[in-house]
Amino acid sequence: NAGVTQTPKFRILKIGQSMTLQCTQDMNHNYMYWYRQDPGMGLKLIYYSVGAGITDKGEVPNGYNVSRSTTEDFPLRLELAAPSQTSVYFCATKEDGSPNTEAFFGQGTRLTVV
């Protein structure tokens, strides 16, 4: 099993450009999450989804959009990239909503906006 796969691994964007960060999982997990990781700041939740067709905002959703048309995929969209969105982005999944279940993370996408 591949687990949680993120693409691309690295990307440089110009201010105002748009892009989609891809996240796909083959574990049939219902819950999926997008986090951003900034140095010395830990992980902040951007958006999450509890199942196909359902998404909700996390702590820092501004400037991002998500969709969840299938169980497997949870893309994160940046419409107008800004330097403040320079970060490392992690996608994570959980089997269900139980707080006892472990979260599994992808390898991350390092995004630089210049």
Place this chain on the structure above:
Amino acid sequence: AQSVSQHNHHVILSEAASLELGCNYSYGGTVNLFWYVQYPGQHLQLLLKYFSGDPLVKGIKGFEAEFIKSKFSFNLRKPSVQWSDTAEYFCAVNAQRGNNRLAFGKGNQVVVIP
């Protein structure tokens, strides 16, 4: 909402030294506690977790953590570190009731010098 504090963001130590990383959380209810590790260039991996029972939890690679409810703490320890323990360590908290979100601390960047 729950929050997590980790102190001493950067830790540098020599091989065979002992390591202790502090983690304090703020939340009035019952919580599940996790330590995740991120090796250079890799994704976050679960190191250990506490849900209930024995407050001293053993994890992978010789790590252990102790839950002290009265202090709202879940400190991570390893008696003798190796160079391969160089990584960033994140403490995370998930309330057992309420929203199903992991709250992460800011992380500890640990560098072990051979």
